[in-house]
Amino acid sequence: MSTIAQQAMIVAFTFSGNAPNLLSFPEASSQTFKAGEPVYLSSGYVTECGDDPSAILGIAADDAHNAASSGLYEVGVYLPTPDMVFEANVYGGGAITAITDVGRSMGLYRDTSNSKLYVDKGDTANHRVVVIGLSKKDAVGDTYGRYLIQFEQKYLQLQITS
Numbered sequence: 001m002s003t004i005a006q007q008a009m010i011v012a013f014t015f016s017g018n019a020p021n022l023l024s025f026p027e028a029s030s031q032t033f034k035a036g037e038p039v040y041l042s043s044g045y046v047t048e049c050g051d052d053p054s055a056i057l058g059i060a061a062d063d064a065h066n067a068a069s070s071g072l073y074e075v076g077v078y079l080p081t082p083d084m085v086f087e088a089n090v091y092g093g094g095a096i097t098a099i100t101d102v103g104r105s106m107g108l109y110r111d112t113s114n115s116k117l118y119v120d121k122g123d124t125a126n127h128r129v130v131v132i133g134l135s136k137k138d139a140v141g142d143t144y145g146r147y148l149i150q151f152e153q154k155y156l157q158l159q160i161t162s
Helices: none
Strands: 010-014 022-026 038-042 045-048 058-060 074-078 084-091 105-111 116-120 129-134 146-151
Touching: 022 045, 084 129
Parallel strands: 084 116
Antiparallel strands: 010 084, 022 074, 038 045, 038 058, 058 074, 084 146, 105 116, 105 129, 129 146
């Protein structure tokens, strides 16, 4: 099988065929996240998520500006909904795509060396996404192949209830 180049997470499609939910929010100061990374709101400003985030606003559509002050720039954020499907490379747990992974919950791996976010097949404790299929771009058994995923609703910041 092939080894697939690792890429930033993207919106693959929506079930409805409508455009993905994309909103702009003010960026917090000193942010260096890249498009495709998870972000959340902190005091009203978009901030990069840490590992195993408990609140995810969405996936950055734009690179951060690393501004000295909060609110100088706005950044686009894809807001995950049950209608949206994202595509991300698999990582960890051998990093090999398998049809048996469809329907499984998995974690997220944030590679800070290249500012990319992957589905962490090896994370058995910090699930944030559900694999709903394999990308048609790759084959079963590919290393770092891409999965089609949806976010677990309980971790979405705009949908969390207390």
